[in-house]
Amino acid sequence: METSSEEIKLIIRRAEPDDYESLTRLFTGPRVIWGTLQVPYPSAEFWRKRLADPTDGYYGLLACIGNEVVGELGLLTFPKAPRRRHAASLFMAVRDDWQGQGIGSALMQATVDLADKWLNLMRLELEVYTDNEPAIRLYKKFGFEVEGTLRCFAYRDGQYVDVYSMARMKPAASS
Amino acid sequence: MDAATEKMSFLIRRLEPDDYQAVYRIFSGPRAVWGTLQVPYPSADAWHKRLAQPREGSTYLAACAGIELVGQLGIDTFPGHPRRQHAAEIGMAVMDEWQGKGVGTALMQAAVDLADKWLNLSRLELQVYTDNEPAVRLYKKFGFVIEGTLRSFAFRDGQYVDAYTMARINENIGMLQP
Numbered sequence: 001m002e003t004s005s006e007e008i009k010l011i012i013r014r015a016e017p018d019d020y021e022s023l024t025r026l027f028t029g030p031r032v033i034w035g036t037l038q039v040p041y042p043s044a045e046f047w048r049k050r051l052a053d054p055t056d057g058y059y060g061l062l063a064c065i066g067n068e069v070v071g072e073l074g075l076l077t078f079p080k081a082p083r084r085r086h087a088a089s090l091f092m093a094v095r096d097d098w099q100g101q102g103i104g105s106a107l108m109q110a111t112v113d114l115a116d117k118w119l120n121l122m123r124l125e126l127e128v129y130t131d132n133e134p135a136i137r138l139y140k141k142f143g144f145e146v147e148g149t150l151r152c153f154a155y156r157d158g159q160y161v162d163v164y165s166m167a168r169m170k171p172a173a174s175s
Numbered sequence: 176m177d178a179a180t181e182k183m184s185f186l187i188r189r190l191e192p193d194d195y196q197a198v199y200r201i202f203s204g205p206r207a208v209w210g211t212l213q214v215p216y217p218s219a220d221a222w223h224k225r226l227a228q229p230r231e232g233s234t235y236l237a238a239c240a241g242i243e244l245v246g247q248l249g250i251d252t253f254p255g256h257p258r259r260q261h262a263a264e265i266g267m268a269v270m271d272e273w274q275g276k277g278v279g280t281a282l283m284q285a286a287v288d289l290a291d292k293w294l295n296l297s298r299l300e301l302q303v304y305t306d307n308e309p310a311v312r313l314y315k316k317f318g319f320v321i322e323g324t325l326r327s328f329a330f331r332d333g334q335y336v337d338a339y340t341m342a343r344i345n346e347n348i349g350m351l352q353p
Contacts, residue, residue, distance in 0.1 A: 037258050083212045083330045122335070123327055148323010148340050152298050155258045160297075165323050165340060 010103070012110040015060030015072065020047040022062075022069035029096030035132055036093055037154055056080065061110055063094075063103045070098040073107040077119065087123040088115065100134065108142045112168070122170045127153065127163040136164065144168040183240065183277055187285040190235035190247055195222040197237075197244035204271030210307055211268055212329055234294070236285055238269075238278045245270045246278040248286055250294070262298040263290065279313045287317055287343070297348040302328065302338040311339065319343045
């Protein structure tokens with residue numbers, strides 16, 4: 001009897017308005033809430049509106065395995081601010097049950113490729129809780145450096161917590 | 176003989192939609208443009224529209240010398256982000272010819288009083304170009320501390336320049352007490 005192992009095919013695609021239910025599900029996970037600025041008990045209506053009418057300059061990417069949305073990354077550019085047009089900020093979340101399996105890396109790779117090769121961005125910025133070690137390791141792997149520590153930045157699980165402000169400058173073209 | 180330095184006092188009030196001409200004048204000044212994210216040749220009409228639709232959760236203050244509006248400061252909270260409701264971002268600009276005369280101090284004093292005593296904000300944050308020494312001094316005077324340096328944060332006068340990210344934490348505010 002042949003046992004064939006099904007290759008897990010991870011696809012990165014753009015988030016569409018109809019993805020709001022999958023995103024609501026992603027944001028029910030306690031680890032996702034812990035690592036972001038979202039609050040428990042996410043509202044499907046909130047995500048429906050957010051996806052139906054995204055901010056100008058927003059690129060939502062999803063990591064999908066089969067029909068399941070297992071991760072998301074939002075890249076926010078600043079089309080209305082010419083003096084910040086070279087920069088973008090990003091935030092991401094991997095579904096609780098898919099963390100630690102390379103989803104974050106896949107999303108980050110797609111994002112830096114998009115930023116470097118198509119969106120002509122020089123500077124990517126993000127914030128991450130100082131105790132979110134796996135996330136910090138991921139960002140450092142993609143060239144992000146800590147630029148500062150923002151104290152009592154957000155409220156999380158009953159206390160104010162610090163974040164690192166990190167940024168990645170586009171690498172100089174290698175000749 | 177006493178060489179008394181006359182200390183100017185400025186009236187602080189809420190910025191109103193009708194103030195758009197004065198705000199346009201502030202941002203017509205090259206120094207105001209240099210110190211912020213504004214671009215040259217501001218549009219009075221754009222400021223008219225912007226002030227007519229104030230951003231939710233924001234408070235805008237005006238500093239007046241007599242009847243002339245000479246500076247403005249915005250306190251932007253983060254509505255829709257309950258986990259950031261203790262925080263706000265500050266941005267300000269003083270008319271070029273009124274810089275160095277205490278307008279910034281008057282605006283900052285009003286802003287921190289409002290934050291501490293009425294808006295219940297324990298964290299105020301801002302960005303300032305690393306070479307904008309008078310502004311950095313002003314913010315430090317009001318308890319802001321440099322938390323980091325954002326490299327090539329913005330484009331200014333032909334090059335990318337760094338900005339400090341600074342914040343003032345008020346630990347006395349109820350929210351920060353266990």
